Amino acid sequence: MLSRVIGGLLVAVSLASAGPKQECKKDVLxxxxxxxxxxxxxxxxxxxxxxxxxxxxRREATKVKTTQDHYDVLVRLIARLRDGHAYVKPAxxxxxxxxxxxxxxxxxxxLCRNSNTVLVKNAWSNAAKEGVAAGxxxxxxxGKPAAAWLDERVAQLSEYASFxxxxxxxxxxxxxxxxxxxGSKLALTVKSAGKKAKTVEVRRGNxxxxxxxxxxxxxxxxxxxxxxxxxxxxxxGYIHLRDTKREIEAQLDTALAALKDVxxxxxxxxxxxxxxFDHDAVLGRFVAIGNEMRRAKAYPIPSKGPNPYAGxxxxxxxxxxxxxxxxxxxxxxxxGRAYMIGESATxxxxxxxxxxxxxxxxxxxxxxxxxxxxxxxxGKGIEGIGIQPHEVVPYDAADLAAGIDTLIKRAEEILxxxxxxxxxxxxxxx
Numbered sequence: 001m002l003s004r005v006i007g008g009l010l011v012a013v014s015l016a017s018a019g020p021k022q023e024c025k026k027d028v029l030x031x032x033x034x035x036x037x038x039x040x041x042x043x044x045x046x047x048x049x050x051x052x053x054x055x056x057x058r059r060e061a062t063k064v065k066t067t068q069d070h071y072d073v074l075v076r077l078i079a080r081l082r083d084g085h086a087y088v089k090p091a092x093x094x095x096x097x098x099x100x101x102x103x104x105x106x107x108x109x110x111l112c113r114n115s116n117t118v119l120v121k122n123a124w125s126n127a128a129k130e131g132v133a134a135g136x137x138x139x140x141x142x143g144k145p146a147a148a149w150l151d152e153r154v155a156q157l158s159e160y161a162s163f164x165x166x167x168x169x170x171x172x173x174x175x176x177x178x179x180x181x182x183g184s185k186l187a188l189t190v191k192s193a194g195k196k197a198k199t200v201e202v203r204r205g206n207x208x209x210x211x212x213x214x215x216x217x218x219x220x221x222x223x224x225x226x227x228x229x230x231x232x233x234x235x236x237g238y239i240h241l242r243d244t245k246r247e248i249e250a251q252l253d254t255a256l257a258a259l260k261d262v263x264x265x266x267x268x269x270x271x272x273x274x275x276x277f278d279h280d281a282v283l284g285r286f287v288a289i290g291n292e293m294r295r296a297k298a299y300p301i302p303s304k305g306p307n308p309y310a311g312x313x314x315x316x317x318x319x320x321x322x323x324x325x326x327x328x329x330x331x332x333x334x335x336g337r338a339y340m341i342g343e344s345a346t347x348x349x350x351x352x353x354x355x356x357x358x359x360x361x362x363x364x365x366x367x368x369x370x371x372x373x374x375x376x377x378x379g380k381g382i383e384g385i386g387i388q389p390h391e392v393v394p395y396d397a398a399d400l401a402a403g404i405d406t407l408i409k410r411a412e413e414i415l416x417x418x419x420x421x422x423x424x425x426x427x428x429x430x
Contacts, residue, residue, distance in 0.1 A: 024069070024360075027061075027358040028061040032050070035367065038367070042081075042351070042384060057073060068096050070363075071088065074088045076160060085351060086162045098160070100160030102180060102181050104180070107203070108128060108202065111175075112174055117147075117397075118138040118147055119138065120136040121400065126204070127207075130201070131190075132200060134400040139191055140199070165385065167319040167345055171211075171320055175210070176209045213268060216405040227239065235262065236263065239259070241268065241272055242273070252305065256285060256305070257306070259309070262311070264313070264418070269315060272322070272328065274322050274323030275323075275325075277324060279328065281305075283337065288303055289308055312427070314341060315329055315333065317387060326348070326349070327350055331373075333390065341392075341407060341410055343393065346387040350381075351369070393406060393407050
């Protein structure tokens, strides 16, 4: 027996070849101590009782028989961190399979909740062929009350998948979580307004399980990279930011050149998966030429880009806005530039991460250790919380059935009667 330092901790290492159980026990003992140390603040924010998690995981480690079992124990441990970025990385040559639910194929349906009512948000592909349509109320899924099935599905997925917040878990479940093995079926009982409920079985096939953002985008939007822009039916500008990668500055310049004369602008961050970008350069594109905006009592942000937009802005979010999609959308609210609405808060998975190597050498852990934008929301940050909108706007069944995106509709209403008192930024008079 010898000792060596791993990640700042002294770890006993056997010279003899250890079996999967012994390797797992050492990895778990090391991991629970290291995670408690490195993730302490986030464990407190998320109100995770780490001693309970540690005891449960140590018990699971005693039952390990194979390397796959070893991997499964670590994946469940990471799931209990409630960290949307976290995962277990097998070393090269370690042959293991994901132990969670297979989500390989989609049924062509996305769901949403309005209080305890479950609605069809989108329907296409095999679901549409079976008569499933946007705006229908889903009363049952697999023979169970729809809301109860979603709650059970969240719990099932959370056994192995790590979700930073409840809204993150529910959003995932209403989209990716409806997937399953190719050829399997999803039984739904749906009801349209004024009609009898009907039960259908939707076969999972090649329909995507990845949400794309707006339910019904304005007509004739133009595409630039993964972003889109155009005008709403009422003449307001509309930009959907699908990601926030480095190309975003040039993409915004193109969009804003086309929309510079609009009386108000909607910035839609729904399903924004994030990316790396210059926050000041983006925010500066919404400050009038020759002006600057002071960020939360810190340094000023000057106008940036050839076509900055200085008018009223409404930002739309959902729990599909993740990581840099949250810092990107959040700065418009937190720095006082825009009014924010959303079906819910954002995912709450925006953080600084580290990689932790485990004693066995077979696995490493990638985990969050600090929240990004700790100044946001009165010092609460984002990780484990999400950006809270000024106004929660659930989808409306009648709107969806009529092909109307409830949140874009509400954004237009706000731009027509803007709540200036809730948005500190004042556009300069022309």
